[in-house]
Amino acid sequence: MGNPSTPPDLRSDASSGSLVGSARGDALFKWLLIAAACTIPALLLALLYELSSGAWPALSKFGLEFIVSGTWDPVAGIFGAWPAIFGTLLTSLLALAMAVPLSLGVAIYLTEFAPVAIRRPVATVIELLAAIPSVVYGLWGIFVLIPFLTTSIFPWLEANLGFLPIFRGPIYGPSVLAASLILTVMIVPFIMSVSREVLLAVPSGQREAALALGATRWEAVSTAIVPYAKSGIIGAVILGLGRALGETMAVTMLIGNRHEVAASLFAPGYSMAAVIANEFADAAGGPIHESALIYMALLLFAVTVVVNAAARLLIWRVSKGRGGR
C-alpha cells in the first residue's frame, strides 16, 4: 500500500490505486450479479402477488367451483373457467400429439440420414418458422388453413371417421381442431430444433457401438441414439407444451371463442389465454368480471408451473435411471 502519511484523496500511486480499485470493482460486480440474480425471483413473486390480490374477489366468491363450473355469464356475474381450461389442455395436447412425431422424425432425419449438404439449411428454415409473429399465423389460419379444412379435411374426416363423436357435428371453420393444427405448426420448430441439438450431442461412440454390433442405421437410432438422448427429447417436448399452453393470438383467432365444452373437434371452443385477451379490454361484467379474468390468469400460471415441474421431475427420473454421469 501507499505511504500511510499520504492523505487518501491525494494518493497518486498508480499501482496501489488500481489494486484498491479492482477490489472495489470485484465487490461492486458481485453485488450487481446478486441483484441481477434476485430480480427474476422478485419479479415472479410480485407477479404472483399481483395476480392473487387481483383474483381475490373472484377467488373468494367462486372458490374452486370456478375451475369445474362451465357457466360464463358476465351479465349475471357468474363465472366458471372449465371450458377454457379444457380448451387450453385439449388444444395443447392435440398439438403435441401431432407435433412430436413430426419434429422427432425431422430431427432424426436431419441428424442421421439426410445428405450433409441439406442438414443445416433445412434446420435453419424450420427454425425460422419460430420467428413468424403469431398474429401472422392467425391470419394465415383464417385465410388459408380454415378454408382448406372446411372444404376438404373436415368433410373427409366426417365421412370416414364420423362414427367417432370427435369428428361429428356442424362444421363452422373456427374450431378446436383448427387451433390445434396452428399450434402444431407453431411448436414444431421448437421441438425439432431442441431435439436436433440433443441428438447431435450424442457421442459418436454410441452410434459406432451399435453399428459395430451389427445394428442397421435405423436400429442404431432407435436402440442407442434416441434412448441416449431421451431426457433431452423430453425436455424439448415440454418446451413445446409450454409454448402451446400459453399461445394466445393465433389460438384466439382460430378457436372460435365460445365458452363451451363440445365433444366434436369441429366445434368452437375457448382457451384460457384467449378468454383473457378477448375480454379484458372491456370487462363488461364490472369488477367481478375483471377479477374472474385475473383468476383465470392465475390458473394459467399454475397450469404452466405444474406442467413444467412435472416435466423436470420426469427428466430427473429418466436421467437418474441412467445412473452415473
Next chain:
Amino acid sequence: MTERIPGAPQVPAIVARDFSFWYGERKTLHEVSLTFSRRAVTAIIGPSGCGKSTFLRCINRMNDLVPDTRTAGELEVEGRPVYSRTLDLVAHRQRVGMVFQRPNPFPKSIYQNIAYGPALNALALKRDLPEIVERCLRRAALWDEVKDRLHESALGLSGGQQQRLCIARALANEPTVLLMDEPCSALDPIATQRIEELILELKQDYTIVIVTHNMQQAARVADRTGFFDAGRLVEMGETNQIFTAPKHERTEAYITGRFG
C-alpha cells in the same frame, strides 16, 4: 460358425491386397498389402495420422459413416470381400467385433449391454440370454465383479470395467475377429494390464487386431506387428523381429523413439 481348420493354421483370417483408401481427395492409405493370422494377435503401430486406425476401421467398414470416401484394391475377411456390393454389412459386423478407444457402454444395465447384440441379431432365444450374458462376462473376466449388479447401469462401472464390458458385449455376438482401436489409451496401468491379460487369453479363439500407440503394449501382446507410416505399411513381421531387428530404417527410428 468359426471356420476351424486344424491342419491349416496359416490360412490368414484377413487379407489386404494393394488396398487404398481416400477421404474425399485425400488418399490416406496407399496400396496396403498384408495378412492377419487366425487366432493370433496382430498389432498395428505407427505415429499419429499414419492411417492405422483408418485401416482398422475399414475392416468392419466403420468408415462408411464418413461421407465421400472410396477404396481401391482388395480387403477380405475369412475369404469374403469387405467392400463388395453384395456383402451383408450387418452380418459382417456381427462377425467382426470392435472395441473402441474410449469405453462406450450404452446407458443401460450391464445385462442389457451384453444382450444387445444377440437380441439385435436374433442369435439367441430370449431364454438363453442370461446364460450368454454370464458366459461373455466370465470370458471378459468381469463376471465376479458384476454378478451381483447385472441390472444396474453400466455407467456405474470404472473405466477399465467398462472396457471389459465392451469386450464382453462384442463377444456376445460370437465374432471370429476382434478389432481393438487403442483399447487401453483411456485406462490406468492396472486396468491396462487386465485388458492385456484378457487379450492373450482371447487369442485362443479369436483373430485379434489391435491398434496401439504404446509400443510396449504391442511387444507384450502381439504375435506379429505391422508398422504404418504416412498411410503405407512400412514393414510387418514377428513382433520380436520388428522390435529387435527391424529391416527398415524408418521402423527403427520409430521404435527407438526418434519420431512419432
